[in-house]
Amino acid sequence: MTSFLLRRLGFMLLTLFVMASAMFFLFRLLPGDPTATVISPALHPDAQAVLKARFGLDKPLWQQYLAYIANLARLDFGYSFETARPVSEVIGDRLANTLLLLLPSLIAAYVVGALIGAFIAWRRAGALDTIIVVLATALQSAPVFWVGMMAILFFSLHLDLFPVGHIVTPGRQMEPGLMGYLDPDVLHHLALPFFVNFAYQLCFPLLLMRTSMLATIGEDFIDLARMKGLSERKVLMRHAMRNALLPLATTLPMLLGWAVAGSVVIETVFSWPGLGLLMVGAVERNDYPVVQACFMLSALLTVMGTFIADLLYGALDPRIAYE
Amino acid sequence: MRLLLVSGRQFIRVVTATTTGKIALAICLLCLVIGVFAPWIAPFDPAQKHYEAGKLLRLSPPSWKHWLGTTSLGRDVLSQMIWGVRPALLVGFSVALGSAIIGANIGLLAGYFGGRLDNALMRFTDIVMGVPFLPFVIVMLSVTGKGLWSLILAMVLVMWRASARIIRAQVLSLKEMPFVSAARITGGSELAILYREIAPNILPLALVNMAFTLAWAITTEASIGFLGFGDPDVISWGGIIYDAFASQAMYRAPWWVAPPGIAIMVLVSAVYLVGREYESVVNPRLGGR
Numbered sequence: 145m146t147s148f149l150l151r152r153l154g155f156m157l158l159t160l161f162v163m164a165s166a167m168f169f170l171f172r173l174l175p176g177d178p179t180a181t182v183i184s185p186a187l188h189p190d191a192q193a194v195l196k197a198r199f200g201l202d203k204p205l206w207q208q209y210l211a212y213i214a215n216l217a218r219l220d221f222g223y224s225f226e227t228a229r230p231v232s233e234v235i236g237d238r239l240a241n242t243l244l245l246l247l248p249s250l251i252a253a254y255v256v257g258a259l260i261g262a263f264i265a266w267r268r269a270g271a272l273d274t275i276i277v278v279l280a281t282a283l284q285s286a287p288v289f290w291v292g293m294m295a296i297l298f299f300s301l302h303l304d305l306f307p308v309g310h311i312v313t314p315g316r317q318m319e320p321g322l323m324g325y326l327d328p329d330v331l332h333h334l335a336l337p338f339f340v341n342f343a344y345q346l347c348f349p350l351l352l353m354r355t356s357m358l359a360t361i362g363e364d365f366i367d368l369a370r371m372k373g374l375s376e377r378k379v380l381m382r383h384a385m386r387n388a389l390l391p392l393a394t395t396l397p398m399l400l401g402w403a404v405a406g407s408v409v410i411e412t413v414f415s416w417p418g419l420g421l422l423m424v425g426a427v428e429r430n431d432y433p434v435v436q437a438c439f440m441l442s443a444l445l446t447v448m449g450t451f452i453a454d455l456l457y458g459a460l461d462p463r464i465a466y467e
Numbered sequence: 468m469r470l471l472l473v474s475g476r477q478f479i480r481v482v483t484a485t486t487t488g489k490i491a492l493a494i495c496l497l498c499l500v501i502g503v504f505a506p507w508i509a510p511f512d513p514a515q516k517h518y519e520a521g522k523l524l525r526l527s528p529p530s531w532k533h534w535l536g537t538t539s540l541g542r543d544v545l546s547q548m549i550w551g552v553r554p555a556l557l558v559g560f561s562v563a564l565g566s567a568i569i570g571a572n573i574g575l576l577a578g579y580f581g582g583r584l585d586n587a588l589m590r591f592t593d594i595v596m597g598v599p600f601l602p603f604v605i606v607m608l609s610v611t612g613k614g615l616w617s618l619i620l621a622m623v624l625v626m627w628r629a630s631a632r633i634i635r636a637q638v639l640s641l642k643e644m645p646f647v648s649a650a651r652i653t654g655g656s657e658l659a660i661l662y663r664e665i666a667p668n669i670l671p672l673a674l675v676n677m678a679f680t681l682a683w684a685i686t687t688e689a690s691i692g693f694l695g696f697g698d699p700d701v702i703s704w705g706g707i708i709y710d711a712f713a714s715q716a717m718y719r720a721p722w723w724v725a726p727p728g729i730a731i732m733v734l735v736s737a738v739y740l741v742g743r744e745y746e747s748v749v750n751p752r753l754g755g756r
Contacts, residue, residue: 293724
């Protein structure tokens with residue numbers, strides 16, 4: 145078990161390292177002066193030269209590369225072009241804000257989706273089944289940013305139930321630390337993007353669980369469990385659902401990837417100050433150090449998700465041995 | 468060539484076997500026809516600004532002349548919608564085809580030769596699995612500049628990962644089949660066995676994956692358009708929503724922002740359903756219908 149964990153952690157680091165290296169060389173493929181990725185070309189040439197020396201950009205490429213990797217390992221992403229502040233300062237709460245939007249809705253969607261999917265498969269619920277499947281397919285196919293806009297149109301502007309965007313009422317400041325996230329004003333702002341995200345992420349586990357349950361119900365061990373005289377509830381929860389959950393665990397990384405992609409567009413629609421909104425803005429302003437940092441942090445999220453999914457899979461399926 | 472014809476016929480027979488499949492396929496074909504004949508179907512030039520009594524026809528609600536109303540720049544929404552089919556399908560099909568070719572080859576080589584090659588290719592696939600998709604496409608576009616083909620390239624670079632794994636698993640079981648040993652005994656070279664004997668058998672699975680990639684690529688193209696990273700010279704559904712969003716008129720003009728979203732939802736659902744109908748028959752793990 146320990147060696148499995150260590151190997152998985154090692155591979156995680158390798159994945160991040162490969163991606164960081166790819167980023168380094170990708171940004172040096174930019175047309176024009178390669179240092180333009182680190183020093184704003186808008187500056188006076190003398191100032192550029194000073195900055196080049198300070199950032200070590202007058203050194204050969206391989207030395208720059210080593211310095212870049214060493215800095216990344218210390219989570220030092222350099223300085224923002226736009227504000228000249230350290231990138232880590234620019235990012236600040238952005239990662240936490242994204243997680244606040246992403247994780248609760250993802251967990252809720254997984255649990256509720258699995259339950260609904262299992263239920264409609266178990267009951268073989270005729271017309272209801274068809275309606276739910278069609279609705280889920282349509283909702284999954286609808287662009288999530290558009291669903292968000294429609295939700296604002298209806299719930300915020302028409303019914304005036306929720307604010308149209310941002311994380312707190314303009315003019316107010318968020319309290320620092322964890323307590324800031326429990327502020328009723330923040331939760332009120334979170335509600336609509338949460339539900340939109342939830343609805344978007346709900347469909348995939350629901351449809352997958354339904355298919356998986358339909359396949360599991362036909363298996364012999366379900367008949368056996370029934371013959372043993374177990375209650376329907378126990379057959380459903382202990383035997384059918386537990387086995388049907390396996391494909392859900394394996395596809396968790398994929399869904400997390402969608403969720404990260406979804407959060408970029410949802411943050412844009414709701415002006416939610418997370419990583420995605422920061423990244424989109426930074427690309428528009430050619431603030432490459434910030435773009436790179438946002439990318440690496442989303443990569444970290446995705447890779448961690450894969451790692452957790454692996455652990456979950458092992459916990460669900462005792463046949464998997466961690467050699 | 469004959470093989471493609473046979474697979475194509477099987478594909479149509481399988482998909483049209485159910486009502487859902489028939490409707491979904493009809494929607495896909497309708498979009499294809501609209502996309503091909505867009506210049507003849509669209510009532511106006513999508514970039515043309517319309518005037519009424521010398522004044523720009525801003526945000527006009529649907530009327531007989533403009534069925535879906537006009538944009539904040541006085542452009543005809545319906546014409547934009549019709550032209551928007553083109554990039555959706557072009558990006559969708561190119562990405563699906565490109566990812567299928569790369570993914571199938573990696574899956575075939577890794578599954579068939581096994582050993583070190585398999586290990587190396589699959590670890591590489593695992594690394595690509597960790598790439599956050601939309602952020603990667605955004606980074607690539609910021610490096611290469613906005614454009615339809617840069618977008619396609621960026622998407623293909625990541626999207627092949629799903630089919631590579633699935634096809635490898637299929638090849639692993641196929642290579643133990645008697646017809647493979649038969650081909651070996653008759654003196655076929657390794658590559659000939661791989662591409663002449665095994666590859667045709669993974670074609671249905673590759674097609675299923677292409678359908679799902681196609682659906683996902685259309686959604687992503689729309690997301691990129693919505694974020695404002697779409698090709699500025701091309702009218703796309705995501706771009707229409709972006710224009711509505713950026714002009715801040717979207718909440719006053721539902722006729723402008725609703726159609727592109729509905730169009731994406733309908734087309735993506737249709738593609739997805741076609742893929743699922745086909746998969747329910749050809750995927751051995753689902754055990755037929």
